[in-house]
Amino acid sequence: MDGTGILDEALERLHRTGPERLGRLSNHAPMAVEALAAHGQAGGVHRWLDRYSAKLEEFPSGTAPVTAADWREALGDRRRLADWIAFFGREVAERPWRDVLGQWWPRLLPGMYGGSTHPVIRVGHAVRTLLGGVETAPRLGELAHGLGYWAARHRPVTGLGVLPVGADTADGANSADTAHTALDAVPPLAERTGGFPDRLARVTAVPVWADDVRDPHVARQRLAELVRAATHRYATHGHGEETMLVHAATAPNAVLRTLPALPATLWLPSLRAAWVASAAVTAMYAPDAPVPWSPPGGIAPQEIVRLALVHGDEHVIKLTDTAMDVGDERAMAAALRCVELSEPLS
Structure with missing residues (x-):
């Protein structure tokens, strides 16, 4: 620090x-x-x-x-x-x-x-x-x-239904196997107009994911998986809305960063709330189709941070920060994609 x-x-x-x-x-x-x-x-x-x-x-x-x-x-x-x-x-x-x-x-x-x-x-x-x-x-x-x-600014989301995707679970519900497949299963809103509050009101259901988790330490692992999946997804889907789709990764990452300061009894509800946030943002701003992602080549992670600073857009900086937490090649590609898509800070 x-x-x-x-x-x-x-x-x-x-x-x-x-x-x-x-x-x-x-x-x-x-x-x-x-x-x-x-x-x-x-x-x-x-x-x-x-x-x-x-x-x-x-x-x-x-x-x-x-x-x-x-x-x-x-x-x-x-x-x-x-x-x-x-x-x-x-x-x-x-x-x-x-x-x-x-x-x-x-x-x-x-x-x-x-x-x-x-x-x-x-x-x-x-x-x-x-x-x-x-x-x-x-x-x-x-x-x-x-x-x-x-x-x-406290605003709950209530009454969400669940979407049957993936494999059957022991209790008869359906769930996605991974965070990647769960995000892929999120259906885009039919009407994608208006700001965040208007769109959020139209999100009525999200896929079941991680509802079977009972161990707080598994919840932490799943949350890290969600952050990785949402960051990776930006590399192929960020063009749907270059600014707002950043939050599908940065919101759950904020929760993940906070877990060590919280009692473990709060980790399970934290995972569930973070999933709803990431899924809702995905539904609200997803593009009609993904595009291929390009590896970052020989650009070092710290150089990508410097590029984010020079670019200046606050969302570029924050997604790059989350990509650094994830730390793999596709996460770095997502950060570079955000630089490419976003308007520089004047």
Whole structure:
């Protein structure tokens, strides 16, 4: 992890800005600068922030403090963004951050689909910095900002049906054998118009996958399998929507990164929520047909990170970060495909 202090400087700079702009678009800068610092590019963080600054808005005004008595009423109310961030700021100042995360993860997990999954992704980046062993005030503050954003944008998905695919299971249901086949079995939406909330409302069923998992450690393995499959799939399907399909991989990876900080009892529901997120994004933005993927040739992984920084698009940086976690040739090809498909940051 970054030992230069640059990441902390960047987070302090960003905590004066809001988690969104235009009332609907996420501030990706905290996630991107953490990813850059994690892969040896801290020296370029402030210059990148200068380029991104036009996409930042001032921190919003508060309404009323969120309390233990009324938090349920405030959950999912985006007008309470500042109130929720202040609440979690107090929480992480007064208690160990792992205790705060363990208490609130099961409360927030059912609503990880709000904000186009960006809140949970922001939390995953924050947790990675803290698991690195350096618990500075800016890094604890970043966890508070991520959790507060998640609480304000909390949006559950309920009533999903299951699609019968793959092999029969012992209980008579049908499931896909692997994450790759499960994602392949996700049917595209018939009507692929509108933004993320509109499309999400049209997702009514996803294939059964990993419902038979009972061992938390197997759940962690399956989640890693899902991240790999979704990252690989971007190499052949990213042209369906070069920006939004990134989240089919980065959302479950955020959950995977958080598991070591959570009690093992929370790993099973975490796998299931992450699967629904990845499958839903796949349904919402899948192209009509895949294209062949091209191996990255002799380009080293660290050179791909540098290319992502030069390109500048925040989603390119975040998918490259996830591809580095996966670490194989097709993951690197997915990162390069994202560079090719995406508009550079001006």
